[in-house]
Amino acid sequence: MRFTTNAYPREQRRDAWRFALQRLSITLEQVLDDPYGELVHFRSGQGIDFIRLTGTAQGWALDFSEEPGGLWLTLMIDGSARVTTATGESELVDGDLLAGRSESVARFVSAGDNRILIVRLPPAIITARLKAPLPDHPRRIAAEAGAGRVFAGMLRSLADTIMDMTTDHARPVELALPEFLLSALLDNAPPKAMGGAAGMRAGLLERIFQTIEMRxxxxxxxxxxxxxxxxxxxxxxxxxxxxxxxxxxxxxxxxxxxxxxxxxxxxxxxxxxxxxxxxxxxxxxxxxxxxxxxxxxxxxxxxxxxxxxxxxxxxxxxxxxxxxxxxxxxxxxxxxxxxxxxxxxxxxDDAPPVSEPVRHHHLPANPQTVHWGYFSRALKPVLTIRSGDFVSVETLTHHANDDPERMVQGDPAAESVFHWDHHHKAIDRRGAGPMDASAVGRGPGEGFGVHICTGPIAIQGAMPGDVVEVRILDLKARQSGNPRFAGKAFGSNAATFWGFHYSDLLTEPKQREVITIYEVEHGGARPPSAHAVYSFRWTPQTDPSGRVHVRYDYPGVPVNPATIERNYEILRNVEIPIRPHFGVIALAPAHSGLVDSVPPNSFGGNLDNWRTGPGSSVFLPVQVAGGLLSLGDPHASQGDSELCGTAIECSMNALIQVVLHPASELRDHLRDLDYPLIETESEWVIMGFSHPDYLKELGEDAQSEVYKKSSIDGAMRDAFRKARRFLMTTKGLSEDEAISLLSVGVDFGVSQVVNGNWGVHAIIRKALFTA
Structure with a gap:
C-alpha cells in the first residue's frame, strides 16, 4: 500500500495524513497545516508489517498495544527525531535502531524532513522463535559494529526496495529478521538489560537456538x-x-x-x-x-x-x-x-496420483471472459474445470467508471473491458434488452441487467438435479493501476433512482442521485475498513456514442470529471468495516432467452448478501448441463437491505474452489435444494425472494413484471417456508417444533430491497443444535 498527501486537495492533506497513519496504529500529534507525507506499507506472508514513512516536520506516536505480545523496530533512515518513552528521552539520528514491545508506547518528534522504517512483528513470530529476553521498555540497539551494524544495513536496503517487495521476496527476510534481531539484542547486552539471572538463562537458551538454526x-x-x-x-x-x-x-x-x-x-x-x-x-x-x-x-x-x-x-x-x-x-x-x-x-514428486489431481486455474477479466448484464444457458464456457478444482478469478465492478481515474486507468483488465470511444465499444451488449436500443434508447442491451460477470465456468459432469458448491476462500480488493494511487483500492456507492429511498427524500433537490467514492483499505494493524473520499451529484452525462444519460440508467457510462462538483467534506470520522463478498454468484438458468442479471432467482444471481465472503460456501441447484458458473458484482462492504441502490462496488480478485455434489449423493441440507443456500462456519443462511422462481411464476413478461410486484411480505413468506422445510428435512423436526424454533432462535433479515425481486434471509445458527 502506498499513500501520499499529494493525492488530496491542499486543505484535506492534514486530515488525510492523520487518517492514513491512524490505520496503522500511528497517532499524528504535531503537524503543519499543509504537511507532506508519504507512507508505504507492505505486509509479508507471515504478517510482518514493514512501514516506510517520509515526511516534513511533525510528531507522532507508536501504539501497538491492541495486539500485545509482539515487537516493533524503528530505523532512522534520514533526518533525526527526539524519542520519548516511559523511561525518558533520547535522540535518534541516521542509522539508529530502536526496539520495543507492542505494549510500549514511543513518541517521535522530527524538526525537519525525515524518513523512517517501522517494522512490526506479530506475536506468532515472537512465540515461534524469539524466546530471548526482550526489552521491558524501548531500547536502542547499537548499530556501530557487530550484529547491529549488519542488521541496520539489511533494514536500510529493505526500506529502499519496499515498493518492489513481493511475498516471495519477503520469505528470506522473514527467516533472517528474527535471527538478526536476536543477535543484535544479545550483542554486548549487560545482565541488567537482560533481566538478571533469569535473563541470563534465557540468553543462553537463545544462543542454543542460534546454534540449532545453523545445524x-x-x-x-x-x-x-x-x-x-x-x-x-x-x-x-x-x-x-x-x-x-x-x-x-x-x-x-x-x-x-x-x-x-x-x-x-x-x-x-x-x-x-x-x-x-x-x-x-x-x-x-x-x-x-x-x-x-x-x-x-x-x-x-x-x-x-x-x-x-x-x-x-x-x-x-x-x-x-x-x-x-x-x-x-x-x-x-x-x-x-x-x-x-x-x-x-x-x-x-513425479509419482503418478491415484486419482486425477486437483488443479488450479487462473481466469482473468477481459472482453473475451466476461458477459455484461445478463445470464444465458447459450453462453459458451470460457473455462472448464473438474469438481474440487481451484480458480483464481478476476472480477470487475460495473461502477468503475464512476471514477475512471482511480478504478480504470492503468489497469489493463479494466481498460480492456471498459474501453468505449466513438470508434469502438469493447463490450457492446450491456444487459438483456434489445441491441438496437428500441425500448428506451439507452444503448445496446438497454441496461436491463448491469453486472460485469466473469465466466461462465463449466463444471465437468454437472447435470440438472445436481448441486454446485462454490467455496469462497479469499477475496481482495483490486488495487488501482494509476501510479498516482499506487497501492490503494477504491469503490463506489451510488444512491440512485432504483434505491428504496428515492421517493422519500427530505431535502432539495428531491430525486437526486449521489455517488460516493470510497477508499478501501487493507487493514494493517487494525481491521480493514473503508472511508469516504468524496461525493458528487449525478449530472447529465454524454456517453461516447453521443447519448445523454440524465439519470444513472446505463452501466459503464464514463463520468466526465469536468461536469461534476466533488464534495470532500463528507462522512468525517466514519469507518465502514470491510465485508468483501460477491453480489452475484449464479449458475445458468434453464430459461431459453437472455435473463436480466438484476433480479435474483432460484439459480442464484444477484443475491447481494454480505455473508458470501471468505470462509463461506454458496450452494446452487444446477439447471443446465455443465452448470455454467458466473461471478461478479464484487462488493467491499454492504449493509443488510442495500438500501440506496448499491453497496461499495469494488473490483476484486478471488480464490474459489468449486465442488460438484451429484444428485445421487445429496443428503442432509442439500437434499431437494431448489434455492441458493449460504453456509458459513457457524450459520446456514436461507435465501427467500418475493418470487422464488419469477421466470416460471410471472409468465412471458416475467422480466418486467418482477419489478412491479416485489414486496417484503412475499420475500418473508418465502424465507419462512424454506427455513421451515430446512429444519424439518435436515434436522427431523416436526412442523410445530420448526415454527417454534424459527420464532425464538432464528434471525430473519432483509437482504436487499433494490433488485426487483426483493430478498429476505433466515439465519440458522449451527450452535442451536447440540448433536
Missing part, C-alpha cells in the same frame, strides 16, 4: 552435541527447554518443518523435489515427514506446494480438516497423509 541440516544433530558445545550438561539443557514448555527434539522438528515450508513455496527452490527439500533439512524419512507436516500445518507437503494452504494460526486444528476460516486458503483436500508419504517415498 538444522545435520540429520545427526542431538542434544548431547549442543550441550557440550555450550559447556553445560545434557540434563541442564533439557531443563532449559522444559522452562519454555518444550523439548529439544520437538523444537528441532518444528524448526526443520518451518524451513521446509518456506522452501516449498520459494521460487529459488522450485526445481527441487519434495524429497530433496526434506532431506536437505535433516529429515531421514519421507513418510514421517509428510505426517508431521500435515499435523503441523493442516495440509500435505504436495498440497502446500501447489498453493492450497498457508501457515495456519496456532488455534487451527492440527488433525483432520480445519474449520472454515475468514481470509484463509487453508482448505484441506480429502487426501490421506499415508498415501502422500508413500507416493513421495516411492516416486518423489
Amino acid at each position: 538444522l541440516a545435520d540429520p545427526n544433530l542431538n542434544y548431547q552435541q549442543i550441550a557440550t558445545e555450550h559447556g553445560i550438561s545434557p540434563r541442564y539443557l533439557q531443563k532449559l527447554f522444559e522452562s519454555i514448555d518444550d523439548s529439544f527434539g520437538h523444537y528441532v522438528k518444528v524448526r526443520r518443518l518451518e524451513r521446509c515450508r518456506l522452501d516449498l513455496r520459494s521460487p529459488l527452490h522450485v526445481q527441487k523435489s519434495i524429497s530433496d527439500i526434506l532431506f536437505q533439512w535433516g529429515f531421514n524419512d519421507s513418510a514421517s515427514f509428510s505426517r508431521a507436516f500435515r499435523e503441523q500445518y493442516g495440509v500435505s507437503p504436495r498440497e502446500y506446494r501447489k498453493g492450497v494452504g498457508d501457515a495456519p494460526p496456532e488455534d487451527m486444528p492440527r488433525r483432520g480438516r480445519p474449520a472454515r476460516r475468514d481470509r484463509t486458503l487453508a482448505l484441506v483436500l480429502e487426501a490421506d497423509a499415508e498415501a502422500e508419504a508413500e507416493a513421495v517415498a516411492q516416486g518423489g
